[in-house]
Amino acid sequence: MNARIDESVLQTIFHECRQCGTCCRKYRKIPLYKDEVEFIKKMGGHVGVNISMGMIREKGLRLATVDAEAEGKIFMIHPDEKGCVFMQKRNNKYYCKIYHYRPRTCRGFRCNMADNSFLSLFADDATSLLGQDRFGLPLTKK
Numbered sequence: 001m002n003a004r005i006d007e008s009v010l011q012t013i014f015h016e017c018r019q020c021g022t023c024c025r026k027y028r029k030i031p032l033y034k035d036e037v038e039f040i041k042k043m044g045g046h047v048g049v050n051i052s053m054g055m056i057r058e059k060g061l062r063l064a065t066v067d068a069e070a071e072g073k074i075f076m077i078h079p080d081e082k083g084c085v086f087m088q089k090r091n092n093k094y095y096c097k098i099y100h101y102r103p104r105t106c107r108g109f110r111c112n113m114a115d116n117s118f119l120s121l122f123a124d125d126a127t128s129l130l131g132q133d134r135f136g137l138p139l140t141k142k
Helices: 007-013 022-026 034-042 053-059 061-070 104-108 126-130
Strands: 029-031 046-049 074-077 087-090 093-096
Touching: 029 104, 034 046, 034 074, 046 061, 053 061
Parallel strands: none
Antiparallel strands: 029 074, 046 074, 087 093
């Protein structure tokens, strides 16, 4: 079953950002649009693609990567528990170093709680909060 949570219901439980840094540490795979990739790389962000070992065996790493990029399976990756490389802490609050230029996925995120009670519903994948599938592509309405 692929049930989608009603967006109007979600808006009633979201709050303004508490600058707790939970989302920037918790979500390790942020979908990127093609026009955001070069900027993120240029600023020092980690960018990767979603490809399987089967695709690498079938097509080779280079072609599998090109195909994944063409399909929009491009992500900003947070490789460790420290979280996003653009997150910085000042006076016990967290800020985004590229706030005005952050990816659209980050712009669409709405904060809820500083603990894991809400985040645990969605695991480590922020795409479910944005009406996107696991590849960052829009979900179709049924």
